[in-house]
Amino acid sequence: MKRYDCIVVGAGPAGLSAAIEAAKRGLKVVVFDENSKPGGQLFKQIHKFFGSKEHRAKIRGFKIGEELLKEANDAGVEVVLNAIVIGLYLDKEVTVKIDDEVIHYKADAVIIATGASENMVTFDGWTLPGVIGAGAAQTMMNLHGVQPGKKILMLGSGNVGVVVGYQLIQAGCEVVAIVDAAPRIGGYGVHAAKVARCGVPFYLSHTIIKAEGEECVTGVTIGEVDSKWQIIPGTEKHFEVDTICLAVGLSPMSQLTKMAGCIMEENPKKGGYVPVCDEYGETSIKGIFAAGDVSGIEEASSAMIEGRIAGVAASYRLGFIEKEELEEKAEELEKALSSLRQGMFGPENKGKDIEKTDEGFEVSKNLLKKGYLTDEEVTKYPGVKTMKGIHPVIECSQNIPCNPCQDACPKNCIKIGANITSLPVVDEESTCIGCGMCVASCSGQSIFLVNEDYEEGYTSVTLPYEFLPLPEKGAKGIGLDRSGKEACEVEVIDVKSVKAFDNTNLLTIKVPNEMGMKVRFFKQA
Amino acid sequence: MSKVNDRSRDIGEFIPQPDDDMIICRCEEITKGEIRRAVHDGMFTITEIRRYLRTGMGLCQGQTCGKLVKGIVARELKISPLELESAVSRAPMRPIEMEVFGNEQVGGK
Numbered sequence: 001m002k003r004y005d006c007i008v009v010g011a012g013p014a015g016l017s018a019a020i021e022a023a024k025r026g027l028k029v030v031v032f033d034e035n036s037k038p039g040g041q042l043f044k045q046i047h048k049f050f051g052s053k054e055h056r057a058k059i060r061g062f063k064i065g066e067e068l069l070k071e072a073n074d075a076g077v078e079v080v081l082n083a084i085v086i087g088l089y090l091d092k093e094v095t096v097k098i099d100d101e102v103i104h105y106k107a108d109a110v111i112i113a114t115g116a117s118e119n120m121v122t123f124d125g126w127t128l129p130g131v132i133g134a135g136a137a138q139t140m141m142n143l144h145g146v147q148p149g150k151k152i153l154m155l156g157s158g159n160v161g162v163v164v165g166y167q168l169i170q171a172g173c174e175v176v177a178i179v180d181a182a183p184r185i186g187g188y189g190v191h192a193a194k195v196a197r198c199g200v201p202f203y204l205s206h207t208i209i210k211a212e213g214e215e216c217v218t219g220v221t222i223g224e225v226d227s228k229w230q231i232i233p234g235t236e237k238h239f240e241v242d243t244i245c246l247a248v249g250l251s252p253m254s255q256l257t258k259m260a261g262c263i264m265e266e267n268p269k270k271g272g273y274v275p276v277c278d279e280y281g282e283t284s285i286k287g288i289f290a291a292g293d294v295s296g297i298e299e300a301s302s303a304m305i306e307g308r309i310a311g312v313a314a315s316y317r318l319g320f321i322e323k324e325e326l327e328e329k330a331e332e333l334e335k336a337l338s339s340l341r342q343g344m345f346g347p348e349n350k351g352k353d354i355e356k357t358d359e360g361f362e363v364s365k366n367l368l369k370k371g372y373l374t375d376e377e378v379t380k381y382p383g384v385k386t387m388k389g390i391h392p393v394i395e396c397s398q399n400i401p402c403n404p405c406q407d408a409c410p411k412n413c414i415k416i417g418a419n420i421t422s423l424p425v426v427d428e429e430s431t432c433i434g435c436g437m438c439v440a441s442c443s444g445q446s447i448f449l450v451n452e453d454y455e456e457g458y459t460s461v462t463l464p465y466e467f468l469p470l471p472e473k474g475a476k477g478i479g480l481d482r483s484g485k486e487a488c489e490v491e492v493i494d495v496k497s498v499k500a501f502d503n504t505n506l507l508t509i510k511v512p513n514e515m516g517m518k519v520r521f522f523k524q525a
Numbered sequence: 526m527s528k529v530n531d532r533s534r535d536i537g538e539f540i541p542q543p544d545d546d547m548i549i550c551r552c553e554e555i556t557k558g559e560i561r562r563a564v565h566d567g568m569f570t571i572t573e574i575r576r577y578l579r580t581g582m583g584l585c586q587g588q589t590c591g592k593l594v595k596g597i598v599a600r601e602l603k604i605s606p607l608e609l610e611s612a613v614s615r616a617p618m619r620p621i622e623m624e625v626f627g628n629e630q631v632g633g634k
Binding site: 001034084085086087089095097100101102103104117119120122124126127251253255256258259264266268272273 | 544547548549551557588589590591592593606607611613614615616617618619621622624625626628629630631
């Protein structure tokens with residue numbers, strides 16, 4: 001039987017991170033993954049990540065995946081692909097299907113990082129071809145370059161729903177609506193605002209009644225639900241679509257830990273059935289660890305830190321490091337993890353209706369209901385100031401763990417402070433030079449540069465633009481407001497795309513003065 | 526005694542519902558009505574439902590329907606899904622051809 005010091009199951013963000021930390025401390029590590037490519041969900045993530053510098057904020061998910069893979073290679077981690085772990089037995093014996101054989105392996109530590117699977121909901125016609133999971137849509141678009149459909153309805157307004165909804169628009173699909181049975185948008189407001197300004201309507205307190213079609217989806221009917229989740233008669237709305245995308249949450253894939261005999265619990269806060277773990281991710285069986293979504297649904301940034309903690313803890317469990325090193329490293333990682341878990345979207349606040357930000361600003365009801373801030377609401381936040389000349393307008397209204405804009409500004413115009421969930425404040429004293437670094441650094445695409453003094457009667461608005469083809473300087477188009485409504489004709493006066501922007505292009509458009517605080521998107525004519 | 530184990534508990538009559546013919550377990554093509562009826566036939570646990578109907582025993586191994594079946598059974602028993610234990614996890618974790626399953630390299634490679 002082939003022996004390793006540490007076997008990691010799953011080569012996603014958590015598994016690779018765990019393997020790296022263990023291998024760096026001298027353990028002989030192998031990672032098994034059932035897919036033909038490593039990286040788990042990271043390679044489908046084409047958007048910039050949130051967080052702070054140490055969480056690799058403003059780097060796109062697939063880039064983080066490439067970095068992790070390189071780090072794993074450098075650390076001497078062996079990654080075996082198309083390798084399906086089919087069993088985990090007593091004394092950490094692992095059976096793996098590779099090619100046409102079942103091979104037995106053994107290790108002193110096993111780190112389970114199997115991730116999660118998508119939840120499904122049932123409605124009339126839910127088994128028709130054309131009803132797909134959001135993960136499938138991402139796989140098709142971002143890995144294989146195939147449009148999942150032409151006209152799509154998204155069910156679920158959590159971060160997955162709004163992020164994938166935006167990516168569908170980027171891929172050239174039409175998103176007819178984002179629907180959620182909950183009364184509030186579940187994802188970050190900035191993600192919702194990105195799709196709202198493209199003209200996608202949100203239907204909250206709505207659910208799917210029926211997917212129509214004989215052979216495949218040809219349409220969908222939704223309806224409003226009351227407080228008991230029953231459809232209110234007469235509220236039905238029909239859309240012609242060829243695809244219905246479901247983003248209704250994830251469940252931990254914890255079967256291996258259960259099979260191994262770890263103590264399990266049903267924990268709705270963690271998204272389902274998970275192994276009970278200590279602070280280092282160690283399960284009730286010494287030497288078996290769980291990291292990432294399998295031990296509680298979060299996102300990739302926290303999965304990577306959990307993985308690193310488990311990797312360090314496994315090294316200690318096997319006697320490769322002293323307790324001091326474990327405690328020191330774990331403390332540092334846990335600090336990074338806890339900063340990600342702060343704010344109104346942190347696990348502690350799951351499901352809570354938060355009315356005020358930490359700073360005491362009112363949370364926009366319109367943002368939670370329709371996906372955008374109203375013209376009146378937007379001026380209340382500390383990132384939005386009226387100033388002479390060019391200046392950033394930061395439409396960031398929720399406490400989310402993210403601070404790249406603060407580091408991006410070479411003139412220190414933007415202040416967030418030590419607490420990365422604080423709202424960014426635009427400093428009226430500092431002098432903006434209009435470099436646009438903040439605009440490109442904002443993972444939520446909620447920073448704009450506005451110059452009310454651009455020329456007599458006209459204001460310039462610089463906005464982040466991640467669509468192809470890029471319009472050319474001088475092109476005429478239509479300016480859309482935050483709700484996606486057509487506001488006025490606009491002219492592109494500058495297009496900037498430098499390497500430091502990492503494919504977030506900066507479009508500067510000229511709008512009539514009264515539209516300077518309204519227009520937030522450019523639609524090609 | 527937990528509500529799941531109390532077999533003498535009266536859960537009422539089986540009342541047909543309009544969506545009883547909706548498929549829940551796609552792999553084994555088991556409908557909502559069949560699952561609800563199984564509860565009234567005395568199958569209170571997920572393990573029993575699985576053995577009785579084969580829900581969650583097909584290609585995806587309950588990855589898709591596991592939570593859905595739990596919800597339906599719980600509603601029928603008038604308990605929270607949290608009170609129902611998940612199905613037992615056994616090897617092989619993924620569907621596998623018998624030819625491969627039998628080709629075991631116990632000595633490793």
